[in-house]
Amino acid sequence: MVLILSPSMMCAKFSYLSSEVDSLNKANIDIYHMDVMDGRYVPNFALGPEDISTVRxxxxxxxxxxxxxxxxxxxxxxxxxxxxxxxxxxxxAEQQSARTIDDIHAQGKKAGIAVNTGTSFETVKELLPEVDYVLVMTVHPGFASQPFQESVIPKLRKFAEEKEKYGYILGIDGAVSRERIKALHKLGVDNFVLGTSALFGKEQSYKEIISDIRKEN
Known part of the structure; x- marks a missing residue:
């Protein structure tokens, strides 16, 4: 089963962002994850256009x-x-989600939905045939360093059971520790957004951490 490791750049050292990206490139990560917050949908602000441009x-x-x-x-x-x-x-956050998916595909991009802690599988089921990625939030959106919400596990299991039927890549975001990766990869999760629980702020280098996670899974 595929294992996708996606560093959450909200947790990176912004004074050295180019250097951080270089180190993560050398560590052989898979996808750079960029959180964009407007202070209205969630009560916080994060990652402006200049940050995304620098990473790109x-x-x-x-x-x-x-x-x-x-x-x-x-x-x-x-x-x-x-x-x-x-x-x-x-x-x-969108009144016409199906049209949003169509607009993303019209730009030649992959479309994903982020499923918040209070959003059920049934609520988004009709969108699943159209999306390429599903990202289940395992913390409440908007802030880093929150505890993992155990209550999402039954919902996550349901998304894992249905992913082959609908053809999406399943990921999680929030308090993703190395122990969580090992357990939830076996459950059927493909993509793990890595923040301070597993990657950033550690004594090991990014390359060592990413290598160890791949060996463990």
Whole structure:
């Protein structure tokens, strides 16, 4: 089963962002995960266009943007033009989610939905035939360093059971420790967004950590 490791760049050292990207490139990560927050959909701000541009200029690897913003459909082309390969949005922030998915695909990008802790499988089921990625939030959106929400496990299991039927890549975001990766990869999760629980702020180098995670799984 595929294992995709996606560093959450909200946790990187922004004073040395180009250097951080270089180190992560050498560590052989898979996808750069860029959280975008507008202070309205979630009560916080994160990652502006200049941050996304800097990462894009310094890597040939895939880059995703997770739009935790109101009216995400209005900004699909903007973030596509910045170089995003995958665009996630939260269906509860958009009145016409199917059209948002169509707009992302029209830009030649992969479309993903981010499923918040309070959003059920049934709520987004009708969108699943159209999306390429599903990202299940395992913390409440908007802030780093939160505890893992055990209550999402039954829902995550359901998404794992249905992924072959619908053809999406399943990921999780929030408090993703190495122990969680090992357990949830076996459950059927493909893509792991890595923050301070597993990757950033550690004594080991990024290359050592990523190598160890791959060996463990």
């Amino acid at each position: 200029k310094n890597t040939n690897k895939k880059l995703d943007v997770h739009l935790m913003i109101e009216n995400p459909r209005k900004y699909v082309k903007f973030f596509s033009d910045l170089g995003a390969d995958i665009i996630y949005f939260c269906p509860d």
